[in-house]
Amino acid sequence: NAGVTQTPKFQVLKTGQSMTLQCAQDMNHNSMYWYRQDPGMGLRLIYYSASEGTTDKGEVPNGYNVSRLNKREFSLRLESAAPSQTSVYFCASSRDRIYEQFFGPGTRLTVL
């Protein structure tokens, strides 16, 4: 089992460009999450999907959109990237929301 996979691993964007971060899990989990991690800020939840077909805002959703494509896949889209979105992005999944979350390897995004 690969667990949680993310693509790409690294990305550099110019201000105003768009991109989609991909996440997939093979653990048959119901819930999936997108976090960003910035120095000194810990992990902040951007969006989550409690189950297939649902998505909800987290703590810092502005500037992002998500799609729960199917049970396995949960993508994060930046429509018009800004330097403030420079961060490391982690996808995670769990059996259901109250259970232990498993994290992907992360995407390091730089917006110039």
Next chain:
Amino acid sequence: ELKVEQNPLFLSMQEGKNYTIYCNYSTTSDRLYWYRQDPGKSLESLFVLLSNGAVKQEGRLMASLDTKARLSTLHITAAVHDLSATYFCAVWGNEKLTFGTGTRLTIIP
């Protein structure tokens, strides 16, 4: 709003010594997780604590949960260099998981 505080935020300790990291949280919860993150890497699950008085041990690490005090501890026994990492606690409450800001642990030979 659930607040999760870890202390210390930074910790340098010598090999062979014992130390404890503290995780305090602000509202009732009986579900707490500890994670480890190596530099440039992802988060790895260490412990799942699901009830008052729960204690879990793995090697030189032991975690406990006191739900009445709203406190979890991560105790390191006879530290070794490969325990150097950032440790996060995360608390389930108010229908979401809230992470502490992490404790960066450096073990000095």
